[in-house]
Amino acid sequence: MVLITVHLPTGATLADARRELGLTEEEVDDAYGLVPLDPGQGLYALRVTEPAARRAAPPGGGPYSDPPIEPFGPPR
Amino acid sequence: MRVLIQLRPDPDLVTAVATPGMTATTADVAGELPGVDLDLGFTPVVVPRARPAAPDGDPLSLHQPLVFSMAAEEASVLVRGEIADDESTTRMAMLHTRHRDVVGVYADPVIETTLTCGGSPPVGSWQDVERLMAVRELLAEGCDGTGVALAVCDTGVNAAHVTRKIGRECVIDHERSWNPAGVEGRPGAFEVDHGTMCAFDALICAPRASVIDVPVLLSRRKGETVMDGLLSDAVAAFAHLRTVLDAQPEDRRALVVSNSWGSFSPLWDLPPGRPGNYSDNPAHPFNIIVGSLAQAGADILFAAGNCGAECRDARCAYPRRPIVGANSHPQALSIGGVDTNGRRVGYSSQGPGRLSDRKPDICAYTHFAGSEAFGDGKPDSGTSAACPVAAGLVAAVRTRWPASVLPPAQLRALLQRTAEDRSDVGYDYDYGYGITDPVALLAALERRASAFVH
Numbered sequence: 001m002v003l004i005t006v007h008l009p010t011g012a013t014l015a016d017a018r019r020e021l022g023l024t025e026e027e028v029d030d031a032y033g034l035v036p037l038d039p040g041q042g043l044y045a046l047r048v049t050e051p052a053a054r055r056a057a058p059p060g061g062g063p064y065s066d067p068p069i070e071p072f073g074p075p076r
Numbered sequence: 077m078r079v080l081i082q083l084r085p086d087p088d089l090v091t092a093v094a095t096p097g098m099t100a101t102t103a104d105v106a107g108e109l110p111g112v113d114l115d116l117g118f119t120p121v122v123v124p125r126a127r128p129a130a131p132d133g134d135p136l137s138l139h140q141p142l143v144f145s146m147a148a149e150e151a152s153v154l155v156r157g158e159i160a161d162d163e164s165t166t167r168m169a170m171l172h173t174r175h176r177d178v179v180g181v182y183a184d185p186v187i188e189t190t191l192t193c194g195g196s197p198p199v200g201s202w203q204d205v206e207r208l209m210a211v212r213e214l215l216a217e218g219c220d221g222t223g224v225a226l227a228v229c230d231t232g233v234n235a236a237h238v239t240r241k242i243g244r245e246c247v248i249d250h251e252r253s254w255n256p257a258g259v260e261g262r263p264g265a266f267e268v269d270h271g272t273m274c275a276f277d278a279l280i281c282a283p284r285a286s287v288i289d290v291p292v293l294l295s296r297r298k299g300e301t302v303m304d305g306l307l308s309d310a311v312a313a314f315a316h317l318r319t320v321l322d323a324q325p326e327d328r329r330a331l332v333v334s335n336s337w338g339s340f341s342p343l344w345d346l347p348p349g350r351p352g353n354y355s356d357n358p359a360h361p362f363n364i365i366v367g368s369l370a371q372a373g374a375d376i377l378f379a380a381g382n383c384g385a386e387c388r389d390a391r392c393a394y395p396r397r398p399i400v401g402a403n404s405h406p407q408a409l410s411i412g413g414v415d416t417n418g419r420r421v422g423y424s425s426q427g428p429g430r431l432s433d434r435k436p437d438i439c440a441y442t443h444f445a446g447s448e449a450f451g452d453g454k455p456d457s458g459t460s461a462a463c464p465v466a467a468g469l470v471a472a473v474r475t476r477w478p479a480s481v482l483p484p485a486q487l488r489a490l491l492q493r494t495a496e497d498r499s500d501v502g503y504d505y506d507y508g509y510g511i512t513d514p515v516a517l518l519a520a521l522e523r524r525a526s527a528f529v530h
Binding site for chain 2: 001002003005032036037039043045060065066068070075
C-alpha cells in the first residue's frame, strides 16, 4: 500500500474521502483511516493500494512511498 | 615493515594514474622493485610537486608560500608495499639507488581510529552526561520539565525499568499516549527495549517531564517485508500529537517530540526526483506534517543516523548523504552524537542533509552507561541516545519558556548559536554547530528575557 493526499473540508471522514476519490472499501486501509496532515489547509492522507493510488490520487496527491523505519541504535 | 614508495615514472604513466576512468596499476607504475613485496591491490596515488611561489624562493623549504603542480612532468606517484624488517633503515635508504624512478621511501604506520564505534564499551556514564549537560544548573533555574509533554516516538517505554535505573519516577502521560492501529500494550508497560533507553536518556535533563509514549516502531502493518513500522504510522502519530498540541493552552504550549529512528535504505523508497519519493522530497506527507507540527509550536528532534563514514551501521545503504527525509528537515533539529570526551562517535552520520544542507544541527552525548536497556554493561548508544539527551534539554528549557514566548525556530537558532564549536570554521558537517552547551543556552535565554523586560 502507498500514501495519497487529498484536500477535504474540515471534519471530513474516511467515507468522505472514498466518495471524493471514487475508491472501494477494499482499496483503502480502513484501520489507518483518514489522517489530517495540515488542518489549516484541509490536507489529509490515507493508505490505499497502488493501483487505486495510480487511478484515483488527485494531482499532486501522490502516490507517495511508505518506507520502513527503524531505530537508530545500537549500531550494528 | 610497511612502506610508501614515491616514484617519478614516465609522464604518460603519471597522466594515466591521475586521469579518472583510466586504470594504471601499481605494477604499471613500479614494475618490480628489488626487495619490496608490492601491494598490487593498492591504487597508485598522484602527489603534486610543491614549489616556492616566489621565483627567488628557497627550493628546499616548505615554510614559505608554495604552489603545487600536478603537471605530469612534475608530479610523482605513491605505491605501497612491504620490506623485510631486518635492516629496514638500510633497505629504505638503498632502494632509490637500485631503481631510477624511486625518489623517496617512507614508513607507512598503522593508523587506528580512536573514535567510538558500535560495539565499543561505554564511554562514561549517565551521571557524566548529567554533569556535562549542567543538569544541576538547569534545576537551579527551575528547568526540570514540569508541565512539559515529551513524546518518545519509538518502541514503547517500560516506565518501571526507567524508574529503577534512574532512581526517580518516570511519569507517563497515559491520557495522551497513543498506539498505532494494531499495536497492543499499555503506555509505559512495553518490553524493555530501544524506547525505554530513549525515555531514560530524555529524563536525564528533564526529570519531571511527562512522557507521551508513542510506540510507532512496534507497528506491523501489512507490507511486503518484516519491518519495524512504516512511515505512514509516523504520519498518524504526528497527527495525534497535533491534537495534543492544539489542546494545550496557547500561552503554555510545550510539546517536545523525540525521534530516534529513520530510513536506512533507498530500497523501499521511490528514487529522488520522483514525486512520490520521501528521502529528498519536502512535499512527502510525512515531511509536510513535520513542518505543520513545528509551525504549530512543537519542538521536533530527529537522530541524524548511524551512517558516519568511520564505522557506519551495517544496514546503511545510502551511498552518500545519509541524513535523509525528516531527519534532515529544516524545521526539525537533527542530532549527531559525541561521546563523553566530546569526540564525535564514528557512526554519527555526517552532512550535508538532503532536505536541508546544514545537518546535523548540533551534537549531544551518546555511548554512555545508562539505561542498560540492552543488558548489563551495554551502553546507551547510537544517535538514538544523543537525540533524547538533546530533547531532554529542550524539555527542560520549555519549563520556563513555552512556545508562545520562544517559538521553536528561535529555540533552534539559540541552540545552534550557543553550541560549543568543535571546529575552527564554525559550522561543519561532522559536528554541525557543535556540542550543545546548556550553560551558554541558559545565559542566552536570561539575556533575552532581560531584554524583553527592559
